Amino acid sequence: VKNLFGDAPLRILAITALLVALFLAFLAIQILLVPFVAALFVVYLFEPVVIVLQRRGMDRGRAFLILLGLSFVGIVIILSLMPQWLRQETLGSSTTFTERMSHQLGTVERWVDIRLPMLQSSGIADQLTTRAAALGSRLFEQVPGLITSFFVNLLLVPFIAYFMIRDGKTLKRHAVKLVPNRYFEMSLIMFNRIDQQIGAYLRGRLIECILVGSTQVLCMVIASVFVDQRYILLIAAVCGITNMIPYLGPVMGTVFGAILYLGTGLPITSIYGLIAASAGAHLMDNIFIAPAVLSHNVDLHPLTVALVLVIGGELLGTLGLLIAIPVASTIKVIGQEFYANYQLHVRT
């Protein structure tokens, strides 16, 4: 083969085979990707406290189990102490949800017909009604599956996170051991830099999400004084989670809340209240929260952020949007190290 094609095509063939194998492996592990990524988030969030407990003589695995137990008890206490009106209410059946949403969208359509007649000709309102109703109905059809996978992940995530905390460092050492001498120090520096950068980013983002979720609760409670606001906790939780996605996140959380309000037949003023509350929470995030907790940012250009979000979203959907930035910054660190090394060899 070498004689027929020479060295370069053989290398290209090998690289192609490797890429195909990686793609197949990627498809195979895609099912495990959600719990794996979630576990990674948990590990990075718990790591500083695990280190504090480790300093007091506790081993990493036990420290994680204690923290997990404390978190569980904490969540149960918070939920049980929460006033009744803040807790999640029943959403009703899929049919009533869709019917209510169609009715609400019909109202919006009539409003659009009167105020913006030119839109009627392109049938935007019709399409919007059909699609939103289909989306609502699909969402409800998927609810049992989503609940099952949620509970499976709820068990799987702590399990994976436990082993990541306990054996992660040993695994990293074994991985470094396999690196040839020539690239040994470079890979050590690279691993360390990636760990620091991703750790700081994820921890910062997670703290930001918790604070944004709390601010959203606060803003919605204030809004509820003026207009009817429901599912405060659910919407705030979704807003907090979607806040992990730069730029798009706050909009996604608000859209989710608006769809929920449309489906449950709340008046349009409630949606205005929700939008005002989300805008308030977003403003607080930009002015106070983000500058305080994201001091170690990943330093990606806004255009790069937009591009990687599009690619991540296309490849893996919502999960892709969540992991796009950490993955992009990892690639950036690896690229920087290789480029610096290459430059050094060119110079010397």
Place this chain on the structure above:
Amino acid sequence: MKADGIWGNIFRIGPRKDSLAETLQNILLFQELSPKELKILERLVHVRTYDVGEPVFVETEPGAGMYIIRTGRVDIVLQHRSENRIVLSELAAGDFFGEMALLGDTTRSATAIARERSELIGFFHPDLVEIINLHPSMGANICLGLSKTLAERLRYTNAQLRDVWQMRGHSEESLR
């Protein structure tokens, strides 16, 4: 009891190699550490083997930490790729080098090349940071050892500088 020929052959395992902890204990940086702390250190260091002529690290490349020679010999050289390479020192088992990189982001000031097949123990900046985070008193002891080593090197460099100046005919007064 002295082993007879048969038993001697059965139990012969070649020249005795010190355990990792024993090798580490003999290094100035780790002399203040307790046996328990040496065990912790033993789990953190990396053992690597280098063939004859293989570079351990190269001048101007970013450095991550220090190496201790467990077996073999290592040359520290300047301009290793050119014909006018300068051998700064020849190190043997028990010696260590590259400790300045333990302090953080630095580039290597010289190249280290294995003169013969060598087994080296690597101790790196992230490991030192981990020790400082998890075992502060142990970290302080290592940092103290590191300071002593660097002070020793500085004193040696000063003495050499003094010799050079004196050879050039400068008086003691002008040195001050």
